[in-house]
Amino acid sequence: MPDRYHRGLRLGGQMGAVTVTRGLVIEIKGDLAPAAVSKCVRHVFGLDIDMTAIGRHLARDPVLAPLVAARPGLRPTGGWTGFEIAIRAVLGQQITVGSARALGGQLVALATTSGCFPTQDEVLAADLTALGMPAARRNTLRAVASADPMVFTEATDLDIAIARLCAIPGIGRWTAHYVALRALRQPDAFPASDVALLRTMTRLDGTPRNPKALIARAECWRPYRAYAAQHLWAADLRAPEGGRARGSAP
Helix, strand or coil: CCCEEEEEEEECCEEEEEEEECCCEEEEEECCCHHHHHHHHHHHCCCCCCHHHHHHHHCCCCCCHHHHHHCCCCCCCCCCCHHHHHHHHHHCCCCEHHHHHHHHHHHHHHHCCCCCCCCHHHHHHCCHHHHCCCHHHHHHHHHHHHCCHHHHCCCCCHHHHHHHHHCCCCCCHHHHHHHHHHCCCCCCCCCCCEHHHHHHHHHHHCCCCCHHHHHHHHHHHCCCHHHHHHHHHHCCCCCCHHHCECCECC
C-alpha cells in the first residue's frame, strides 16, 4: 500500500475527498458523512475478513504456501462502487494497467466536473468518442452505464452474480469475475483467462497456459480463489505494474 491514497468521492448525494494513510487513518474533506466513509473504507480494504482462516486454507497448496508466507494478510482491494469497478474493468481490457488508469482519468474529466467518478447517467451523456477507444468497447461502456444498478451491488451467490453481469452486452466472463472479485466481494470469483494469472501459474508449477487447465488447478483453492488470484497477481514479476497486461488471454 502506498503512503497515502487520495480521491474524490460521492456518497449518498454528498461529495468530498477522502485520504487514507498507512495505519488506515482517514481524513475527510467536504460534506461526506464519517460513518458512510468508514463503512466504505472497511469494504475497500477488506477489513471484516478473517484472513487467518483464508491464509491457512491457501497455504495447504505447496505452490501458494510461500506466497502466503511472504505476504500474510494479502487480500483483494475492493472498489468504492461496483459501477466504477465495472467501468474500469472494461477500460482495462487488453491494455496495460498504466494505460487503463490514464483512460479512467480521461473519462472522469470528460464526463463530470465534480472530480468524483462519474455516475451512470453522466457516462451515458458523455461523448465517449473522445476516449479514442474501439467502437465496440465504447458500446460496452454505454451498456454498463445503462444496466440496472443492482447488478453492481453485493450478491450472495457467485453464479447469479456472474450471470447478471454477463447479460450486459459486451461483458464476458473475465470482466464478470473481475467485477465480482473487486466490487461484489465474492471470495471464490476467479478470472481464469487473466493473462497474468496464467503466466504466473505456468512459471510457478508448469500449469498449461489455458483457462481450462487453470480452473482445474485452482479447484483446491475453493472457496477462496479470489484470494489465491491476488497472491498470484502479486507474484507476477514479469513486468512492472505500469507495463503489465490486463484482461483475458488471447
